[in-house]
Amino acid sequence: MKNTRQYLLIGLLGLGCQGLLAQQDHVNVDWRPQKNTENLVPLSANVISPEVNDDRTVTFRLKGPNVSTVTVSGSMFVGKDAKKIVPLVKGADGIWSVTIGPLKPNVYLYWMQLDGVTICDPNNTFTGQANMPAFSMLWVHGDTPNFYDAKVDVPHGEVNNLYYYSTVTKGLRYMLVYTPPGYNPKKRYPVLYLLGGSGDLPETWFQHGQINFIMDNLLAEKKAEPMIIVLPNNQVVHRMNPNHTELSFPLLNEEFKQCIIPFVEKRYKVIQNRHGRAICGLSMGGRHAQYVGLNNLDLFANVGLLSAAISTDMTPALKNKDINDKLDYFFVGAGTYETNTNARHEVLHRELETLNVNHEYYVGGEGAHDLTTWRHLMYERFLPTLWKKKK
Numbered sequence: 001m002k003n004t005r006q007y008l009l010i011g012l013l014g015l016g017c018q019g020l021l022a023q024q025d026h027v028n029v030d031w032r033p034q035k036n037t038e039n040l041v042p043l044s045a046n047v048i049s050p051e052v053n054d055d056r057t058v059t060f061r062l063k064g065p066n067v068s069t070v071t072v073s074g075s076m077f078v079g080k081d082a083k084k085i086v087p088l089v090k091g092a093d094g095i096w097s098v099t100i101g102p103l104k105p106n107v108y109l110y111w112m113q114l115d116g117v118t119i120c121d122p123n124n125t126f127t128g129q130a131n132m133p134a135f136s137m138l139w140v141h142g143d144t145p146n147f148y149d150a151k152v153d154v155p156h157g158e159v160n161n162l163y164y165y166s167t168v169t170k171g172l173r174y175m176l177v178y179t180p181p182g183y184n185p186k187k188r189y190p191v192l193y194l195l196g197g198s199g200d201l202p203e204t205w206f207q208h209g210q211i212n213f214i215m216d217n218l219l220a221e222k223k224a225e226p227m228i229i230v231l232p233n234n235q236v237v238h239r240m241n242p243n244h245t246e247l248s249f250p251l252l253n254e255e256f257k258q259c260i261i262p263f264v265e266k267r268y269k270v271i272q273n274r275h276g277r278a279i280c281g282l283s284m285g286g287r288h289a290q291y292v293g294l295n296n297l298d299l300f301a302n303v304g305l306l307s308a309a310i311s312t313d314m315t316p317a318l319k320n321k322d323i324n325d326k327l328d329y330f331f332v333g334a335g336t337y338e339t340n341t342n343a344r345h346e347v348l349h350r351e352l353e354t355l356n357v358n359h360e361y362y363v364g365g366e367g368a369h370d371l372t373t374w375r376h377l378m379y380e381r382f383l384p385t386l387w388k389k390k391k
Contacts, residue, residue: 062122
């Protein structure tokens, strides 16, 4: 099987050679790709943007002599700065620029606005897309690689792109599948089905969530159990369909039962019982995970909700007296800057306490409703705890 990305982490990534790396050169998998080391503009660009300095300040630039206004916004603004829009200042050379920060080391998503039109940064080669228009990625590095970065001294798993025909959506669909370093096709592994949110596709957890590197690092640190991670596409109805919720939840439920699980379990040597299956998701994917997981406790004994919740009326098993015997691990987590009394996950947590449902509730990290939070939740809580409860 071919990898969807090849990570040939050769000696040039060593400390002695890092001075050879230029900003956005894409030669190696670099943990500080937007540090300006050679002052070279990316191919087809006309300025360096963003430029991340070692003091963690960031400069954005855009050449637009005929543009009237340029601003930048993104997930680096949380708390009291949430939804902040920062104006760039035009220089005599027609180049707009602004420096912000210092920012905490992380990977952020951001957009620029030109005369009110939102675009990705035209000079940034780190651009992502999913079930929504493209956006730019900002890599603010610290002094060393972070928990979500590729590390040269850590074994790496594989991520493969697989296609299958869906009898539910009546078309060809795909999933990404992570197998851990040293994967043994004769050994049975537990499987985590990991879902994205409203604007996401399987690539979200891979390209932006760095879930493969997070898992690699946890395994190297002996903090998690080896597992297969399946990233399905949980878009089964157009996201802007006015009846999205009532249509997508039952359809995805059938997609899992008829297509996704049978396809995975035919192709991979996995534990084929409820204790060896987990389902987890962020935002809308978390709501999907709650619906599919808790309505199929014969299939799943492990459920994770990241910044998500639906009414317990949609998952009536939570009200059954034997629910704690059915669940090995039930996680409800969210970010510091998205949690309040009325947040969905907070309401569900209180409801679960009233129903005496065993669950882990965790709020933390330095993000809001974004991947800063979801990477943190996976690394700090969900993945290290998964499969370590009762079997």
